[in-house]
Amino acid sequence: MSDKKVRVRFAPSPTGGLHLGGVRTVLYNYLFAKHNNGVFILRIEDTDQSRFVPGAEAYIFDCLKWAGLEPDESVIHGGNYGPYRQSERKAQYRQYAEKLIADGYAYYAFDSPEELEKMRIDCKTDQNPSPQYDRFTRSKMRNSLTLSFEEVSKLLSTDTPHVIRIKMPENEVVSFTDMIRGEVSFDTSLVDDKVLMKADGMPTYHLAVVVDDYLMQITHAFRGEEWLPSSPVHILLWKYLFGLNAMPQWAHLPLILGPNGKLSKRDGAKYGFPVFAMNWTDPKTGELTEGFKEKGFLKEAFINLLAVLGWNDGTEQEIFAKEQLIEKFSIERIHSGGARFDYEKAKWFNHEWIKKLPATDYMPEVKQLFEQKGIVITDENKLSKVLELVKERCHLLPDFVQQASFFFSRPDSFDTDAIKPKWNEAKRLFFAEIVRNFELTGLWNAPELEHNFKEIAAANQIKPGEVLLPLRIMLVGGKFGPHVFDIAQILGKEETIARIKLVLSLL
RNA sequence: GGCCCGUUGGUCAAGGGGUUAAGACGCAUCCCUUUCACGGAUGAAUCACGAGUUCGAUUCUCGUACGGGCUACCA
Structure with a gap:
């Protein structure tokens, strides 16, 4: 395994903006791949047709391009392990699901959304606020475990809508070594029978990620910590389908939190910072989220x-x-x-x-x-x-x-209020002299101007500090900016003098 | 509710049995700068709590608390 060429993948679903956590996952994938002379793949996980958002896929590529984290293999970069869009791999998944059924690791389930909803309501108690489709409930549902062979065959041959679920084993401990957190283990009796194939013929993430990681020969799999709870399903799938030896090493990245919990774009809007890499406009609502x-x-x-x-x-x-x-x-x-x-x-x-x-x-x-x-x-x-x-x-x-x-352009306004309180006739005369001096200056550079300015101030018994700020306001408009004589030098003789005269007329 | 992950200053964090518990952001004060910045200096933590192991725990173990995630025919 260690002598294999490193292959990693980032697998976003094109449903909206690319947030901070996503970009960091891309980054870690990219850095790990480059560090190990490996390959970084971008796979589009578009198995949920109902969440398809036009433009989201192109947007992801734009973000990666901007950030300089371009993949080696992808829908637009090519590669020998395509297609790189799961919707285009649709035909490949069914056979693996069927194999799982044949081996007794999965089963058909014919329950309608209404029946599922009913089960959840009926089984809901204070002790168990979110009932699962698991080893307890599956015996009460309509699936190939409870129905007779004939019934199942009939339902299947008449194209009855159905899903394929993994049959979670009872009392097994599934454990693996996460590259970041060490050994993590789960009791399989506490995990539900996740859907593997949906009624529309598309795989769910759970099946697709395993099949595709295998087919694309992924060696190391990075993903957010939110996937940790479903990892036993993936581990089992690997065991049933391809063997644990072929499985990539997992790394579940810690979450990036907002001011309250998992970072959401609402946080950004609320607290005034971006959460997406680049501007994202929701094509449905037209809502713009800053990047x-x-x-x-x-x-x-x-x-x-x-x-x-x-x-x-x-x-x-x-x-x-x-x-x-x-x-x-x-x-x-x-x-x-x-x-x-x-x-x-x-x-x-x-x-x-x-x-x-x-x-x-x-x-x-x-x-x-x-x-x-x-x-x-x-x-x-x-x-x-x-x-x-x-x-x-x-x-x-x-x-x-x-x-x-x-x-490049004269200030719209000058903060003369910063000058006025201490303004007097002596200063007016001083600046009049400065204007005359500047007009005659042949060497227009900062040291020369500063020297002249201070000479004249001394001659007029004015402390430079008392006239430096007024000069700044005259040239800049406000109390900010680099050294004032550097500004004068860049502004040039004509403009510098013009601004001094202009503000003088305002005082 | 159940399961999983986590917990060192407000935030990011180093350190992983004996340390004055690094550093950075931010904040405060000061120096530099006759603006604003940059730069420099200084200040602020009983290492969540309770047990245990140990001569000695921030560091190891177990509990508790707290935080977060998951609990969809979404990823």
Whole structure:
């Protein structure tokens, strides 16, 4: 098993947005595959026709492309183990279910949804609020265990709607070694007879995941912790169908929690942070759920923050590039406890990456943001210089608009209230002199301007600190931004002087 | 209700018998900066509780509590 080529898979169902937990599962699959020179597969689990959502599949691929976590094999990347969409594999599953029946491990069940509902109501007690279709109840239901051979044959030959259920053994202990939590075991008498084949001819997840993992020769299977309770069903299926030796090693990833429990998109809406990788618009309701990308996250930061939400390399390092993650990733260092998502820390990661990366990396996105605000950038060279200058003040990409638009267009308003209380005639005369001096300056650069500015202040017996803030307000509009003479240099002689004059007229 | 998983500062977490119980985010104060940031410094935890094992438990075992997940012809 260990000498086999590593093959892992991410198997989402295309029913909506791709949330944080999903992306992290993709990430861990990807990192594990790359670390081991293995193959990362994306399999679409679309066995539930009633939940089909147009566009969701393409959306998943878009997210992976953005995040830089593209699969090696998939519906669009090809591969020798297709089809990679379960709906297209429909014909393959029935034979395995039939084999299970022939071997006595499964059975036909003809109960209608109404009959199931009735059973649940009838059997419901305070002691047992959610009755299962299990070894107790199956004897009272209409299935090939209770019906005669003739009846079953007749029902089958007349195409009576039916499902196939696994027959959970009594009093067996199913256990396996999870790569993250060690040995986990279950008492089979407490597990219900899960449906394997649905009445519409499609398999359920339980059958499909086992058959497909086998057929696609998956060696390691990562999935969320929410699957742990149904793992005994999968283990048994492996045992009955392909043998435990062929079974992949399981790793049940801890959940990513929201402010209250499992992260939901409602949490995001409520607490003001994204939960999806990219914007997702529900085609039915038209409802838009914001994504990390559109919120202004860099893919490097997004991957980084997800990677360390439940994993660390044992050192103090927190900032990792994808290549480093591939090199250092190991399943042993994944935490077993769930982690609460902290949006403040997520923003910190983004800030770190904004600072770390050259501004030209994200200049196209920022340029677009500027244009959305009506500021057209013609000089990209200037833009990149400006972005470098202000990037340490930006946590999210849209912050650049606030931090840098004054370089390209005059502020709509100037915070003159910050100047007025201490404004006087001496300062007015000082700035008039500054204007004259700046107009005559031949060398337009920050050190020169600062030198002149301070000289003149001294000559007028004004402390530089008293006129620095007014100058800033004149050029920037508010109390923020980089060193004011750096700003003046980039703004250029003409615009700097124009702004000083403009604000002077407002005071 | 039952089953399963988990539990180190508000959050992410290192450490896995003897430590001053790392570090990061956030918060507070200070330094730097005559703006805002960056950077630097400082501050804050009886390791959920109770037993047991041990010379010694945050670390091992068992209980309890709490949190979470599952309990569909959904994944």
